[in-house]
Amino acid sequence: MSTGPADGFGSEIREADGSFEATARVVDAGGSDDERVVEAALRPRRLAEFPGQPRVRDQLGLVLEAARRRGSPPDHVLLSGPPGLGKTTLAMIVAAELERPIRVTSGPAIQHAGDLAAVLSSLDEGEVLFLDEIHRMSRAAEEMLYLAMEDFRVDVVVGKGPGATAIPLELPPFTVVGATTRAGLLPAPLRDRFGFTGHLDFYEVGDLVAILHRSAGLLGVEADEAAVREVAGRSRGTPRIANRLLRRVRDWAQVHGGGHVDHHAAREALALFDVDEAGLDRLDRAVLEALCRRFAGGPVGLSTLAVAVGEESDTVETVAEPYLVREGFMARTPRGRTATGRAWAHLGLQAPAHAPQQSVLPLDDDGPGRLGG
Structure with missing residues (x-):
């Protein structure tokens, strides 16, 4: 090209x-x-x-x-x-x-x-x-x-x-x-x-595995099935993210693992690039940490939450929040953002009794909005 x-x-x-x-x-x-x-x-x-x-x-x-x-x-x-x-x-x-x-x-x-x-x-x-x-x-x-x-x-x-x-x-x-x-x-x-x-909807892990096998072949990367599934499971259901993570895992394997991508190489590379088992990155975890540790799970306004993690409100709202809400880590309510039971469990913390167990979106929420902002 x-x-x-x-x-x-x-x-x-x-x-x-x-x-x-x-x-x-x-x-x-x-x-x-x-x-x-x-x-x-x-x-x-x-x-x-x-x-x-x-x-x-x-x-x-x-x-x-x-x-x-x-x-x-x-x-x-x-x-x-x-x-x-x-x-x-x-x-x-x-x-x-x-x-x-x-x-x-x-x-x-x-x-x-x-x-x-x-x-x-x-x-x-x-x-x-x-x-x-x-x-x-x-x-x-x-x-x-x-x-x-x-x-x-x-x-x-x-x-x-x-x-x-x-x-x-x-x-x-x-x-x-x-x-x-x-x-x-x-x-x-x-x-x-x-x-x-x-x-277009988010992809299932099986579809991402097929995509990664094809990409690995085009890139000339030898990758084990376990390594490919590890990358696919942390890719947020998005092929672009999956291919990007595959290239970073390939880089780690070339530098530290002799070029072969196995399960160990995948886990080490993803840990180096701050992508955890649930696909959360540094910003995602910072948002959850702020919600749970600083604001007792919320509710908290968007602008306050953005200041707490040192980012712009638009960044939190368009980059981190969609995935956190979709995966049930965060709830959007008329009073603000709240952490769900899954967020507390992911951070290894005890959830308070009032914590919702899944994300909740207002029925009229067709856009990004500024709920509780």
Whole structure:
């Protein structure tokens, strides 16, 4: 996979000779070029290779096969779910299955209608446009996208004031694949223009084991079954985390264990990188420690809890809290955050009688909110 210079906000990826060749025009601040190349190499190329998510995989496969038989682009596709579950991978697979190029950009990069118009006007017939974090597009760009998705045209406004003229620009048929971690933030008119919506759920340990065996083979890592299961069990049900932990375990084995990844190497490496048996990292445990030891299990407001662990409120709320709530370590109540019985047990502490035994979410909690903040 080759990566070109960063000279814009789009990225075009074409499949050639069975592998993806990318001319990237977006800079990912989340890691080095080498890390991005490795992550891209671990992505499945075809729908049949995509592990887990059987419901979404089967539904999407039906949509794509029907479009191929008709000889027309498929309906627009919206993929939602937490980070790291494969939304970008599925977007690449859509293009590969259709044997069409894919143009990649993101919602934050499209802040003006003109930005979107430039991308749309350069699309070829049948091309796939992947919009990551689509819920973060500007309102003006969203309104332009409505018309483009439905009628395959955009109105380009020339001039200003009373003399402004809207020039309709016809577009070739194309397919939008949108990805979002916050589907509830998408306006209804935009959601309604997607013919297929798939929600990705967290993976079972068995699926993560299959993913890790495949990744180990691609990375040239010799890994025991016990080691792979150890990594899978601490990966939060997320393939991206599983692959990242596998690379760190590989590093430990190369330095301390002769290169072979066994159960001992996995446990030692994960302990070194502060990932415990439940998949909790340093921040997760700091939040639970603060809840139980400093605030007697709560309830405590989000901002107070963030100050106690030395992090920003948004970091605690978006990074640590979702997993702690999902796994039953923390409860969200109208009065604030509280530690559950499982949190006390995980820390080896005696839970008070008032501690809830599982996480509780308010019925109207559709977003991050600031409960008890």
